[in-house]
Amino acid sequence: DVKVTQSSRYLVKRTGEKxxxxxxxxxxxxxxxxxxxxxxxxxxxxYFSYDVKMKEKGDIPEGYSVxxxxxxxxxxxxxxxSTNQTSMYLCASSLEESPNQPQxxxxxxxxxxx
Amino acid sequence: AQRVTQPEKLLSVFKGAPVxxxxxxxxxxxxxxxxxxxxxxxxxxxxxxxxxxxxxKGFTADLNKGETSFHLKKPFAQEEDSAxxxxxxxxxxxxxxxxxxxxxxxxxx
Numbered sequence: 001d002v003k004v005t006q007s008s009r010y011l012v013k014r015t016g017e018k019x020x021x022x023x024x025x026x027x028x029x030x031x032x033x034x035x036x037x038x039x040x041x042x043x044x045x046x047y048f049s050y051d052v053k054m055k056e057k058g059d060i061p062e063g064y065s066v067x068x069x070x071x072x073x074x075x076x077x078x079x080x081x082s083t084n085q086t087s088m089y090l091c092a093s094s095l096e097e098s099p100n101q102p103q104x105x106x107x108x109x110x111x112x113x114x
Numbered sequence: 115a116q117r118v119t120q121p122e123k124l125l126s127v128f129k130g131a132p133v134x135x136x137x138x139x140x141x142x143x144x145x146x147x148x149x150x151x152x153x154x155x156x157x158x159x160x161x162x163x164x165x166x167x168x169x170x171k172g173f174t175a176d177l178n179k180g181e182t183s184f185h186l187k188k189p190f191a192q193e194e195d196s197a198x199x200x201x202x203x204x205x206x207x208x209x210x211x212x213x214x215x216x217x218x219x220x221x222x223x
Contacts, residue, residue: 004157031209040123042200042215043158050209058210090158094209102148103211105158 003027004106006091012112019078021109023091030096032074033103034058034066037088049074050096081113116141118203120214127191128222135186135217137175137201146204147184148211149175153197161186161199171195191221 007022025032031050035043035058045058047066055066063085067075074093078085088110092103117140127133139145149161162170164177164184175186184201201214 033211035213040215042120043213045210045212048209092158096209102160102163104160107157 004091004093004104006089006106006109008109009107010110010112012114013078013081014114015081015083017078017081017113019081019111019113021076021078021089021091021111023074023076023106024072025074025091025093025104026072027093027095027104028071029093029104030071031094031101031103032068033092033094034064034074034076035090035092036060037090037108043090046076083113085111086113087111116145116203116205116212118201118212118214120199120201120217122217123215124218124220126220126222129193130190133188133191133195133219133221135199135201135219137184137186137214139182139184139201139203141182141203141205143206144179145206147175147177148202148204149173149184149186150200150202150213151197152200158200191219193221193223195219196221 004025033048034046049055049068065077090108091106094101094103119138147164151161152158173188200216202211204211
């Protein structure tokens with residue numbers, strides 16, 4: 001069974017801090033994704049990566065960056081946290097060998113920016 | 115533009131009643147469509163995908179290309195079906211998945 005692990009379930013940071021959210025998957029998946037989940041807005045894609053060191057902007061990349069130095073790890077970085085980035089963040093992974101594969105999600109990180 | 119619309123934010127039904135969660139999509143090609151579910155305090159997980167044509171936990175979903183819909187149905191709702199349901203679309207040959215805003219299903223005893 002695929003395991004996607006997000007390093008923190010809850011995180012509280014202050015405005016202006018640099019914040020790192022970590023995600024690790026153990027199934028050798030090529031594709032990894034970061035979403036934020038907000039009530040009434042569903043899941044919105046922030047960034048995704050289809051290979052090591054490769055990244056693509058999603059629908060709402062402003063204020064975020066990502067890093068994928070190793071295949072199993074995909075990090076989301078809030079360069080200078082702001083209160084409007086308070087949200088639930090979900091990491092997901094999927095196989096590359098055939099597109100349109102379902103995504104496997106982590107438990108999520110609930111981030112509060114004070 | 116590619117879009118997934120779930121018109122109902124909240125759907126409340128009685129146990130044993132039929133349930134239908136609506137999903138409409140906007141896409142010019144032949145998409146891959148999914149339903150994901152998130153139970154309380156659990157991670158988001160795949161419920162079913164249209165290409166599999168299977169029934170999971172009594173749920174089915176039929177792709178209607180004419181109406182661009184992919185509604186999720188179950189003939190007899192159970193209390194354990196209470197959850198957040200997301201309809202999602204993946205464009206042909208693509209890696210990205212587009213999610214709807216979600217429908218919270220509440221099954222009353």
